[in-house]
Amino acid sequence: MVFCILFLLLFTFSCGTNIQNSSRTQETIEVSTIKERTYLRDGWNYYYGDSLDFSKADYDDTAWGRVNFPVIGFSVDAKRNNFCWFRKEIRVSKELEGETFSVFMGKLPDACEVYFNGSKIGVSGSLPPHKVFSTPNIPRAYTIPSGLVNFGGKNVLSIRVYIMRGQLSFGDIFITDEQDKIKVHFLEYFLSSVLSMFATALSIILFFYYFLLFIREKENVYNLYAAIAFPLLAISFSTDYLESSVVDYLLLTKFQFASLYMSLVFFAFYFQEFFKIHNKKSIRVLLFSGGLFFSIILFMARSVMDFEYLNGSLFYPFWVTPMLFYILTITIIAIRKGSKYASFLIWGLIAIISTGLHDMMCTVISVQPRFWMASWGMNIFILFTFFSSANWSVDMHKESIKKSKLLEKQRDVMRDVFKHIKEVSEKVFESGRSLNRTINDSSAFVQQIVLANQTILNHVKDQMDSVERNKENIQQLLQSIQKIALENSQQSALMEESNIVIGGILSSISKIHQAMEESRSITEHLSKVAEEGRLSVSESSRAIKAIEDSSKNVREMIKDISDIADKTGILSMNAAIQSAHAGEYGKGFAVVAEEVRTLAENSTNSITQINQYISEMYERTEDGVKIFNKVQEGLVDILEGAKGTVRLMESVSSIAREQQGKVAEAVKSINSLVKACGTLKEQTDSQIKKSEEIRVSLEALSAVASSIKKLSEEQSEGSTEILKSLEKMKEVSGENELIIQELERIIAEAEKSQGE
Numbered sequence: 001m002v003f004c005i006l007f008l009l010l011f012t013f014s015c016g017t018n019i020q021n022s023s024r025t026q027e028t029i030e031v032s033t034i035k036e037r038t039y040l041r042d043g044w045n046y047y048y049g050d051s052l053d054f055s056k057a058d059y060d061d062t063a064w065g066r067v068n069f070p071v072i073g074f075s076v077d078a079k080r081n082n083f084c085w086f087r088k089e090i091r092v093s094k095e096l097e098g099e100t101f102s103v104f105m106g107k108l109p110d111a112c113e114v115y116f117n118g119s120k121i122g123v124s125g126s127l128p129p130h131k132v133f134s135t136p137n138i139p140r141a142y143t144i145p146s147g148l149v150n151f152g153g154k155n156v157l158s159i160r161v162y163i164m165r166g167q168l169s170f171g172d173i174f175i176t177d178e179q180d181k182i183k184v185h186f187l188e189y190f191l192s193s194v195l196s197m198f199a200t201a202l203s204i205i206l207f208f209y210y211f212l213l214f215i216r217e218k219e220n221v222y223n224l225y226a227a228i229a230f231p232l233l234a235i236s237f238s239t240d241y242l243e244s245s246v247v248d249y250l251l252l253t254k255f256q257f258a259s260l261y262m263s264l265v266f267f268a269f270y271f272q273e274f275f276k277i278h279n280k281k282s283i284r285v286l287l288f289s290g291g292l293f294f295s296i297i298l299f300m301a302r303s304v305m306d307f308e309y310l311n312g313s314l315f316y317p318f319w320v321t322p323m324l325f326y327i328l329t330i331t332i333i334a335i336r337k338g339s340k341y342a343s344f345l346i347w348g349l350i351a352i353i354s355t356g357l358h359d360m361m362c363t364v365i366s367v368q369p370r371f372w373m374a375s376w377g378m379n380i381f382i383l384f385t386f387f388s389s390a391n392w393s394v395d396m397h398k399e400s401i402k403k404s405k406l407l408e409k410q411r412d413v414m415r416d417v418f419k420h421i422k423e424v425s426e427k428v429f430e431s432g433r434s435l436n437r438t439i440n441d442s443s444a445f446v447q448q449i450v451l452a453n454q455t456i457l458n459h460v461k462d463q464m465d466s467v468e469r470n471k472e473n474i475q476q477l478l479q480s481i482q483k484i485a486l487e488n489s490q491q492s493a494l495m496e497e498s499n500i501v502i503g504g505i506l507s508s509i510s511k512i513h514q515a516m517e518e519s520r521s522i523t524e525h526l527s528k529v530a531e532e533g534r535l536s537v538s539e540s541s542r543a544i545k546a547i548e549d550s551s552k553n554v555r556e557m558i559k560d561i562s563d564i565a566d567k568t569g570i571l572s573m574n575a576a577i578q579s580a581h582a583g584e585y586g587k588g589f590a591v592v593a594e595e596v597r598t599l600a601e602n603s604t605n606s607i608t609q610i611n612q613y614i615s616e617m618y619e620r621t622e623d624g625v626k627i628f629n630k631v632q633e634g635l636v637d638i639l640e641g642a643k644g645t646v647r648l649m650e651s652v653s654s655i656a657r658e659q660q661g662k663v664a665e666a667v668k669s670i671n672s673l674v675k676a677c678g679t680l681k682e683q684t685d686s687q688i689k690k691s692e693e694i695r696v697s698l699e700a701l702s703a704v705a706s707s708i709k710k711l712s713e714e715q716s717e718g719s720t721e722i723l724k725s726l727e728k729m730k731e732v733s734g735e736n737e738l739i740i741q742e743l744e745r746i747i748a749e750a751e752k753s754q755g756e
Contacts, residue, residue, distance in 0.1 A: 028154075032093045034101060037174040040088050040157065042068045048076075050083035055115035055158040057150065061087050070171050078163040078305075082128075086159040090175070094152035101144040102181035103157065106171035106188070110134045110304075115158040117148050126244065127162045133249045134164055134304075137196075137240045139188035141181045164249070164304040195379055196240030202382045203234035222273035226385075229266035233378065236260035250304055257311060258295040264323040265291035271327050275334040275342060287323075294319045324353045341388045348384025566604065573597065 027043035045064035053059050064087070067074060076084055092101070103121075105114060111125035111134050122142035126133045149155060161168065176184070207230045214223035236259045238245075238252065245252045265287050272279040294315055301307035328349050334342035355378070 028089045028091055030091050030093070031096065031101075031175050034096060034099050034175070034177040037104075037176045037180065039172055039174045040069065040090065041172070043088065044069055045087045047085050048081040048083070049085070050081065050160070052118075054085040054087065055120075055156070055160070056118040057154050057156040059087075059156075069173060070169075072169050073167045074169065075167055076163050076165075078166075082163050084161045084163055084168075086161070086170075088157045088173075090155040090157055091153070092149055092151050092155055097149075097151040098146065100146060100178050101149060102176055102178050103142055103144060104172075104174050104176060104181055104184055105140040105142065105159075106173060107136055107139050107192070108159070109136055109161065109168040109170070110164040111162040113160040114140070114142055115156075115160065116144050117150065117155055119145075119148050121145070121148070125249075127160070131248060132162060132164070133244055135239075135243060138193050138243070139185060141185035143178060143181070165308055166305045193241040196237040199378045199382060200234040200237050200241075202379065203230040203237075206230045206382065206385070207234075222270050225266045225269040225273060229263045229270060230382075232259040232263035232266065233382075236263060237378070250301075250307065253304070253307060254299050254301070257315070258298055261291045261294050261298070261315070261319060264320065264327075268323060268327055268330070271330045271334075275330060275337075275339060277330050277333050290319065321357070324349070328353060344388045345384055348381035348388075351380035351384075352378055 045061045047064040108124040114122040210223045210227040
C-alpha cells in the first residue's frame with residue numbers, strides 16, 4: 001500500500017506540470033511584466049525542413065502546423081525531414097525596455113538550437129554537421145540579450161530540433177527575469193542532473209569501499225558482487241549530465257542501459273549471497289545469461305527510435321521490473337528470517353522500484369517528465385545500502401571488540417596455564433632425570449642377577465646331563481635284565497609246551513600207526529571197487545555207442561520220409577490245379593487233393609519235430625559217451641593211486657615206530673631244562689627289583705634338577721624382561737625430555753606472541 005501511494009505521488013509530482021494545457025487560443029503572447037512568469041503555451045507553429053530564415057521574426061509561418069505546449073508524445077516523421085522547427089510569436093511591452101529577459105526552456109528533446117528574432121541564444125547537445133549528441137535530461141534556461149528584443153513590437157522564439165526519436169515532448173516554456181531563471185534552473189538542474197552526478201560519485205566511492213572490503217575479507221564474495229555492480233550503476237546515469245562524449249549518443253545510451261541491466265544482475269548476486277537466499281550457482285548462471293541476452297539484443301538497435309522501442313516495450317517490463325521485484329522478494333524473505341539489515345534495505349528498494357516504475361511508465365507512454373526519478377531512488381538505495389553495510393560493519397566491529405576482550409581474557413588465562421605447565425614440566429623434567437638415574441642403577445643390578453642366574457643354570461645343566469647319562473645306563477641294564485628274565489620265562493614256557501607237545505606226539509604216533517593199518521585195508525578195498533567200476537563203465541560205453549549208431553539210422557529214415565512228404569505235397573498241388581481245370585467234374589478230386597496236401601503238411605511238421613528230438617538225443621548220447629570215457633580214466637587213476645597209498649602207509653607206519661622211542665628220550669631232557677629255567681627266573685627277578693629302585697631314585701633326582709633348571713630359566717627370563725622394561729623406560733624418559741623441551745619452546749613462543 002505504501003509502495004503504491006509513493007509511486008502515485010511521484011508520478012503526479014513529476015508529470016503534473018506537463019499535462020496542463022491552456023484553454024486560451026490566442027496566437028501571440030503579451031509579456032507585460034517580468035516579475036511574474038509568462039508561459040508560452042498556446043499557438044506554437046511547426047514545420048518539417050531546415051532553414052535559418054525560419055528563425056527570423058518577419059518570416060511568414062501561417063501555413064505551418066499548430067501545436068500547444070506543453071506537449072506529450074508529439075509524433076514526428078523523420079522520413080519527411082530530419083529537422084523540425086517550432087515558432088512562437090511574443091509581444092513585449094514597451095514599458096519593459098531596459099529589463100533583462102530570460103527564457104526557461106526546460107528539458108529539450110533530442111538535439112536542439114534556440115533562436116530569438118533570428119539570433120541563436122542557446123543549444124542543447126550538438127547538431128549536424130557536427131557529431132549528433134542529445135541531452136534530453138538536462139534542463140535549459142537562456143538569457144535574452146536586450147538588444148535582440150523588439151519592445152512594443154513582434155518577437156519570435158524559435159526551436160530547431162534534429163529528430164532522433166519518433167515522438168517529442170516539451171514541457172512548460174516561460175519568460176521570466178534573470179533571478180527567477182537562475183533559481184528555477186538551479187532547482188531543476190539539481191533535481192535532475194546533480195542528483196545523477198551524486199549517484200555516480202557515490203557509486204564510484206562504494207566501488208572502492210566494497211572492493212577494499214573484498215580484498216580484506218575474500219571469503220565474503222558478496223562484497224565483490226557489490227564492487228562490480230556499483231561502477232556499472234555509475235555508467236547508467238551518464239546521459240543525465242554529460243554534455244558530450246567521445247562516442248555518439250546511440251552507442252553511449254546502449255552502454256548506459258546495458259550497464260543498468262548487468263548491475264541489476266550483480267545486485268541480485270549481492271542480495272543472494274549477503275542473505276544466503278537462492279545463492280545457488282544455477283540461479284546465478286540463469287540471471288547472468290538473462291542480463292547478457294538483453295544487453296546483446298540492445299546493441300542490435302540501429303537507431304535511437306528502435307532503441308527506445310525495445311527499451312520501453314521489452315526490456316523494462318520483461319527484465320528491469322522482474323529483477324527489481326526479485327531483489328525485493330529476497331529482501332522480504334530475509335526480513336521474515338529476522339534480518340535487521342534487510343528491514344533497513346527494503347526502504348531503499350521500495351524507493352528505487354517506485355522511481356524506476358515511474359520512469360518506465362514515462363518511457364512507455366513517451367512522456368518527457370519534469371524529473372526523471374530513477375536517480376532519486378538510486379541515491380536513496382545507494383545510501384540505504386551504504387548505511388546497511390556500514391551498520392553491518394559497525395556490528396562486526398563491536399563483535400570484534402567483544403571477541404578481542406574475550407580473547408584478551410583467554411590470553412590471561414592461557415598465560416596462567418602456560419606458567420603452570422612450565423612449572424609442572426620442570427618438575428616432570430627433574431623427575432625424569434631421577435628416574436633415568438634409578439633406571440641405570442637398576443639395570444646394573446639386574447645384569448648382575450642375570451649373570452648369577454646364568455652360572456647356576458650352567459651348573460644345573462651339567463648335573464642334569466650327568467643324571468641323564470646314569471639314568472640311561474641304569475635303564476639299559478634294567479632292560480637287559482628284564483630281557484633275560486623274559487627270555488628265561490619264554491624258554492621255561494616253551495619247555496613246558498614242548499613236554500606237552502612231545503607227549504601229544506607220542507600219542508599221535510600210536511594213533512597214526514593204527515590209522516595206517518586201517519587206511520591200508522580201506523585202500524585195498526577201494527582198489528577192488530575201482531576195478532569193478534571200470535568194467536561197468538566199459539560196458540555202459542559200448543551200450544551208448546550202439547544207441548548212437550541207431551540214432552544215425554533213424555535220422556536217415558526221417559530224411560527219406562521228409563522227402564516223400566514233400567513230394568506228396570507237390571502232387572496234391574498238381575492235383576488241385578488239374579481239378580480246377582476240370583471244372584464241375586474235378587470238384588471231388590479237388591477235395592481228395594486238398595486232404596492229401598493237408599496230410600503231407602502234417603507229416604512234414606511231425607517229421608521236423610521227430611528230427612529235432614533225435615538230434616537232441618544224439619547230442620546227449622555223444623556227451624554221455626564222453627563222460628563215461630572220463631569216468632573210466634578217473635577210475636583207472638584212482639586204482640593206481642590206491643596202490644601207491646598202500647605202499648606209502650606201510651613206510652609211514654615203520655617210521656612212526658622208530659620215532660616213538662626217540663621222543664620218549666627227549667621228554668626226559670626237557671624236564672631237566674625246565675628245572676634250570678626256574679632257578680634262573682628267581683635270580684633275574686631279584687636283579688630287576690634292585691634296578692627298578694635305582695631307576696626311581698634317578699628319576700627323582702632328574703625331577704629336582706629340572707625344577708631347578710626351570711626356576712633358573714624363569715628367573716633369567718624375568719631378568720631379561722626387567723632389562724627390556726628398563727630400556728623402554730629409558731627411551732620413554734628420553735622422549736619425555738624431548739617433549740618437555742618442545743613444550744618449553746612452545747610456551748616461550750606463545751608467551752612471545754601474546755606479548756606482541
